[in-house]
Amino acid sequence: MQSKIKKLFSSKEGILLIIFILIFITMSLLSPNKFLSNYNIQSLAYQLPEFGILSLSMMLIIMTGGINLSLTFTATLSMIVGGLAMSSYFTATNMPFVSVVIGVFVMLAVSIVLGMFNGFIVSYIGVTPMIATLGAATLFEGISLNITKGGAISGFPLMFLNIGNSAIFGIPVPMIIFIVVLIFMRILLEKSKMGAAIIMIGCNPKVAEFSGIKVKKILFQTYMIAGFLAGMAGIIMASRYNSAKESYGSSYLLQSVAASVLGGTSISGGEGKVLGTLLATMILQIISSGLNIFGLNRYLTNVLMGFILILVLAINYIAEQLKKKK
Amino acid sequence: MNRLKKIKELPLLIVLIAISVFIAIVNPAFLSLENFLDLLKSNLVLAMMAMGMLFILLTGGIDVSVASIITAVNVILGQTLVHFTQNIFVVVLIACAAGILLGLMNGLLISMLKIPPIVATLGTMSMILGVVLYTTNGNWITGIPQNFIDFGRIILFPYILGDGRAIGIPIQVVFLIPVILLTWFVLKHTVMGRGIYAIGGNIDSAERMGFKTKKIILFVYSIEGLIIGLSAVAHTSIMRQVDPNAFLGFEMQVIAAVVLGGASTLGGYGSVFGTLIGVSLFSVINNGMILMRIPTFWQKIIVGFIIISSISVDMIQKKREEKQKVRVDVEEGGTYAV
Numbered sequence A: 001m002q003s004k005i006k007k008l009f010s011s012k013e014g015i016l017l018i019i020f021i022l023i024f025i026t027m028s029l030l031s032p033n034k035f036l037s038n039y040n041i042q043s044l045a046y047q048l049p050e051f052g053i054l055s056l057s058m059m060l061i062i063m064t065g066g067i068n069l070s071l072t073f074t075a076t077l078s079m080i081v082g083g084l085a086m087s088s089y090f091t092a093t094n095m096p097f098v099s100v101v102i103g104v105f106v107m108l109a110v111s112i113v114l115g116m117f118n119g120f121i122v123s124y125i126g127v128t129p130m131i132a133t134l135g136a137a138t139l140f141e142g143i144s145l146n147i148t149k150g151g152a153i154s155g156f157p158l159m160f161l162n163i164g165n166s167a168i169f170g171i172p173v174p175m176i177i178f179i180v181v182l183i184f185m186r187i188l189l190e191k192s193k194m195g196a197a198i199i200m201i202g203c204n205p206k207v208a209e210f211s212g213i214k215v216k217k218i219l220f221q222t223y224m225i226a227g228f229l230a231g232m233a234g235i236i237m238a239s240r241y242n243s244a245k246e247s248y249g250s251s252y253l254l255q256s257v258a259a260s261v262l263g264g265t266s267i268s269g270g271e272g273k274v275l276g277t278l279l280a281t282m283i284l285q286i287i288s289s290g291l292n293i294f295g296l297n298r299y300l301t302n303v304l305m306g307f308i309l310i311l312v313l314a315i316n317y318i319a320e321q322l323k324k325k326k
Numbered sequence B: 001m002n003r004l005k006k007i008k009e010l011p012l013l014i015v016l017i018a019i020s021v022f023i024a025i026v027n028p029a030f031l032s033l034e035n036f037l038d039l040l041k042s043n044l045v046l047a048m049m050a051m052g053m054l055f056i057l058l059t060g061g062i063d064v065s066v067a068s069i070i071t072a073v074n075v076i077l078g079q080t081l082v083h084f085t086q087n088i089f090v091v092v093l094i095a096c097a098a099g100i101l102l103g104l105m106n107g108l109l110i111s112m113l114k115i116p117p118i119v120a121t122l123g124t125m126s127m128i129l130g131v132v133l134y135t136t137n138g139n140w141i142t143g144i145p146q147n148f149i150d151f152g153r154i155i156l157f158p159y160i161l162g163d164g165r166a167i168g169i170p171i172q173v174v175f176l177i178p179v180i181l182l183t184w185f186v187l188k189h190t191v192m193g194r195g196i197y198a199i200g201g202n203i204d205s206a207e208r209m210g211f212k213t214k215k216i217i218l219f220v221y222s223i224e225g226l227i228i229g230l231s232a233v234a235h236t237s238i239m240r241q242v243d244p245n246a247f248l249g250f251e252m253q254v255i256a257a258v259v260l261g262g263a264s265t266l267g268g269y270g271s272v273f274g275t276l277i278g279v280s281l282f283s284v285i286n287n288g289m290i291l292m293r294i295p296t297f298w299q300k301i302i303v304g305f306i307i308i309s310s311i312s313v314d315m316i317q318k319k320r321e322e323k324q325k326v327r328v329d330v331e332e333g334g335t336y337a338v
Helices: A002-010 A012-030 A038-063 A071-093 A096-125 A129-148 A158-165 A173-190 A193-203 A205-210 A215-241 A252-262 A274-293 A298-325 B002-026 B033-058 B066-084 B088-111 B117-136 B146-153 B173-189 B191-201 B203-208 B213-239 B250-260 B272-291 B296-331
Strands: B155-160 B166-170
Touching: A012 A274, A038 A071, A038 A173, A038 A193, A038 A215, A038 A252, A038 A274, A071 A096, A071 A129, A071 A215, A071 A252, A096 A129, A096 A158, A096 A215, A096 B296, A129 B250, A129 B296, A158 A173, A158 A215, A173 A193, A173 A215, A173 A274, A193 A205, A193 A215, A205 A215, A252 A274, A252 A298, A252 B117, A274 A298, A298 B117, B002 B272, B002 B296, B033 B066, B033 B166, B033 B173, B033 B191, B033 B213, B033 B250, B033 B272, B066 B088, B066 B117, B066 B213, B066 B250, B088 B117, B088 B146, B088 B213, B146 B213, B173 B191, B173 B213, B173 B272, B191 B203, B191 B213, B203 B213, B250 B272, B250 B296, B272 B296
Parallel strands: none
Antiparallel strands: B155 B166
C-alpha cells in the first residue's frame, strides 16, 4: 500500500492529480457558495467533455510526433455539413428522429473524411504535419464560411439538443460520451498493437519502419481516428450551442495542445498517457471556470493560463535536473 | 553545390511566375506599377516578419507568439507617440528594445528551461496578448502625432501619374531592406549563421562541434524580436493607428509564407531568397484574388489549397530527387558528395 502511494506521488499523473485536488480545494475555500454550487458543478460536467475529447484527439496526433492545427475546424466543418443536412431534412419532412440520425451520421462521416484528408497528405505525401494541417485548417475554414456565409446553421430538431443538454440517471450525456471515448483511447493507446505502433512511430519513424511497422498506414489511420474524435466533439458542441458555426471552439485549438503537453505528452512524440491528458484538461477547465466565477477579467485569465503552462513545464525541467544530480 | 541550391528554389519561382501570368491575363491591372507598389507596401511587414521567423525555423524552433509580440510593440509604440515623445528615432529605439525583450523572454524559456518552442511560445502568446488586451480593452489607439504620419507618407523616387497623384517606393523600405540584408549577412557570412544551420541539422552534434547552442538560441529569438520591433514601426507608420486585433492569426501566415519558401519546420533548411519568394507568392495570390474579384469566402479555400498543393508538389519532387541521388550513389560507387 505504502509503495503504491509512493509510486502515485512520484509519477507525472500523481503530481497532476495532486495539483488538481489542490486547485479544487483552493477554489472551494475561496468561494464555497459559488464554486461548489450545484449549478457550477453541473456546468463543469457539461463543458468538460467537448474540450476533453478535442484534447484526446490532439494528443493522439502529438504522440505520432505531429500536431493538428485543423482540429477545431474539422469539428466545425463536420458540424456545419451535418447540421445543414439535418436541418434541411427536418424542414422538408418534419421527422425529428430520422433527421437527427442523418445529421449525426453525416457529421461523423465528414469528420472521418477530413481526418483521412490530413492523414493522406501527412503520411502518403509526406508533408510536415504542422504545415499540412495549417493548410487544411485554412481550407476547412474556407469551406465552412462558404456554406454558412459567415452566419450560423440552425433549425435543428429539439431531439438533437438532448445529446448535449440532457442527463441519463443524473449523468450528463456528453459525460457518458466522454467516458466511452476515454475507455476507447485507453485501450487503443495502452493495450492495443496499434497503440504500440503509434508510440514507436512517435519515437522514431525510421526505426519503426525497419522493425516492420507499416508507418504510412498507421499514420493514416491515426489521423482518421483523430478526425472522428473531433467529429464527436463537434456533435456535442453543435447540440450545446443549438447551432453550427465555423468559429465554435476555436479557443480549444491551442488549449488542447496545452492540455496534452501539461498532461505529460511529449511534443516530439512517442510519449503520453490518457489519464495525464484527462487530468490536465480537468485542471485547465476548473481554473478557467473558477477564475470566471471570481469575476477575473477574461484577458487576465489568458495571462494566468499561459503562465501556468510555462510554470509547470519549468518545474518539470528543474525537477528532472535535480533527479539527475541525485 | 551552388547550382544545386539554385535549382532548389526554381519550382517555386515557376509557380510564382505562372500564377502572376494567369492573374495578369485575367486582369491586366495586376502588372501596373501602381499595383506593384501597393503590393510592396501591404506585404512589407509580412516580409520582415518572415525574415525573423526564418531564423527560428532554421534552428528547428517555431514561434507562434510573433503576432502577439508585434501587437504588444505596436501598443507600446502608439502610447509612446501619443503621450511621451514625437521623436521618431527615440520611438524606433523603444520599439526595438521592446521587441528584443519579448523575444529574449522566449529565448530564455527555450534555451535555459528547455521548454519545447511551440509550447513556450504558446504560453507567452497567451500571456502577452492577455496583457495587451487587458490594458487596451481591445480599443484602438488613435491620435498618432502628425510628424509620424507625415514620415509614414513619404515616398521615395516619386512619379506623377496622369491624374496628378504621386506614386513611389514607400519609405518603409528603409526598414525592410536592412532587415533582409542583415538576415542574409548573418546567415551567409558569420559563424553565428553557420551555428544556426548546424543547430537545425542536429543540436547535439552542433554542441559537440563547439557551437554554444544556448547562446545561439538566445540570439535568434532576440534578433527576431528586433525585427518584429522594426516591423511594428513600419506597420504603425502605414496604418497611422494601432488596432490590438489587427494581427489575429497572423503568426500562421508568417509561418506558412516561410515554409512555402522552402524552409523546413524541422530546421536546417531555408534561405532568404526562398523566403522572399514564399512571401511574394502569398502576396501575389492574395492580391490576385482581389483583382480577379473572387468572393471573400472563396479566398480562404484557395489559399489553403495552394499551401497544401505547392508543398505536396515540393515534397514529391524531393522524394524523386532523393531516389535519383541514391541511384547515382550506387552507380558511381558513392563518389557523389553533397
